[in-house]
Amino acid sequence: METIKITIDNKQVEVEKGTTILDAARKMGIDIPTLCHMRLDDLNIENKPGGCRICVVEVHGRRNLSPACITKCDDGAVIRTHTPRVMNARRTVMEFILSDHPKDCLICPKSGTCELQDMANRLGIREIPGQEIAEMSTYRKDTSPSIIRDLDKCIMCRRCEMMCNEVQTVGALSAFNRGFMAAVAPAFEQNLEYSPCTYCGQCVAVCPTGALTEVDHTREVLRAIVDPAKTVVVQTAPAVRAALGEEFGMKPGTLVTGKLVSALRELGFDYVFDTDFAADLTIMEEGTEFLTRLKKFLNGDKNANIPILTSCCPGWVNFFEHNYPDLKDVPSTAKSPQQMFGAIAKTYFADQIKVNRKDMVVVSIMPCLAKKYESQRPEFAVDGNPDVDFSISTRELAHFIRQANIDFANLPDSDFDRPLGESTGAGVIFGNTGGVIEAAVRTAYELYTGKKLSRLEFNELRGMEGVRQATIDFDGFPLSIGIAHGLGNARKLLDEVKAGRSKFHAIEVMACPGGCIGGGGQPLHHGDSSVLKARAMAIYEEDRNKPIRLSHENQYVIQLYKEFLGEPNSEKAHHLLHTHYFDRKAKIIVKQ
């Protein structure tokens, strides 16, 4: 490693050649302010268009100020990060950005978590010279089932564009126009609904301002809770319990399962259940489907559709419907846990408590924005009544709890209701990349070999690498597994499957980096990837603490099959718990 010596703010330091001024300064504990720049270390994700110019510093011998995020250190460089000239320039840049930004912070959904607001505060901006005569660039607002785009608030950091194109390879968003009227939008400034958007929400997760936010359903949920005629049932996804605490000042990675349950009861939900129950159910259905396909495959059936692809992630489902419609028979037909839960709640459970499905409202708390769209898919409704009525994100729930002046941090722990609140450690790890396939392996192994597993934790399936592979010994049979998180990584595995070159028997895909813990509906990580790692650790901790860690040992799942469904993949199970996929690829039709 070749190193160079530089001086920043009168302190000498040795850094690797090629290091940017920003990185060198951060290593020394000097916090140069940045706005457009963002990096998620372990995920190889970096946005540094050098566009906002907030990070400018003075480099001795250079006439102009240099943006620290894209300027590499020269050997012997003398850099100063807070001279009056630098401070003045940052201030002016900020004033220009704010002159074309709405000032409705009071009612902005990003208020309190907005990086632009924080920066204005940090730089001490108290007035914007010339604001009275400054023109504003304005755009049409776009509301999709999951995401709201309010481009008046776009500051052209281009993080969303980077996420959508480079990380996710979705290609829904691109910068358009130039200069003052430039912003980021789908082709022809169409609504997101008419773009290949998967609603993964990663653009929302990285947007520094209120330009990209989720559709808020908390008012509808409150209305349902208030309505005495409605029985309101809530389910909460595994990744929520590992992140919600952050919204209340707790350390990333703090598990708040018990407080979460208490808070949901305090909010007035009639039954507090766990999506993890449905995750266990997913393993029963998907695992059985997989073993059926695998047996066919091993008997030489070329149409066995191996590798099987997981289907719990709605962003991922949208992605292959748009990009790989010719492979739409390859993913498991199992619905996602959210939808399985809704289908069971509004049949089996509604019957148990003698409530008509029309009088039951199912709410899901999800780390995800694509879940909002998924819950609105017409195939997941019976006579227009959806299996899941409202899906709200972890962030929306945090807002909801604050509105209700619940002292979250000091809530006592309590446990989920039964029957749909019982879950195993296998259901919990669905929240992490690699978790679904690990849960499936635990159950499939025991069902396939008829033997007990000697170990439950498969470290070879864990980690943060974008594409991973592992071979698991199924009692002599080497089961080959592929894992991808982030849709760009998924594309790599999909291309192999499409070309018939895939060597895997099963592939897990999660649309978001890190899996659901890094979902588009989670508390904002603000570019700190250690937050994601801490959440992942918390999920594995929850798994370790569970008395039962195998989906097929969930007593209430067993009971559900006995009393209602029959057996996994039965006709009834197929009717309620499985789905099919659609071809949504853009088509060119020849005009006659």
Place this chain on the structure above:
Amino acid sequence: MSSIKIELRQEDLDKIHEICDSFDNEPLELINVLHRTQEHFGYLPAEVQEAIAAKLNISTAQVYGVVTFYSFFTMTPKGKHPISICMGTACYVRGAEKVLDEFKKELAIQVGQTTADGKFSLSSLRCVGACGLAPVVLVGEKTYGRVAPDDVKAILKEYE
């Protein structure tokens, strides 16, 4: 989420494919592809951009981003008689803006637009190298020099 369906005539689709093929369907040649395509169609409507994106295997949003970034590319068809007003320094100081305003008023369109009957379109450009004739107006291939706002009606009349 609905899937996008676009309609094109077979011959137009063939032409787009021919142009893309001539650049080996290389995404980095997008600007050249757009140039050639605009040369052929006169403009770059949404369907054409969709077809180019599909052929080059890039996102339509990206193609649209490039089309809207460069002022040479246009998504509106030019009129039968495209009118360009030179706004270069020499023409500008000799009153080109007033001439432009007069065209806008007479045609009831803005720069970059085309009249509803498709007859005229309006654009501004920077210097045609005829500064001695400033202010200069081009209608199609024909050049008009020392144009005053009062001349605008007469010029338009020639094309009726």
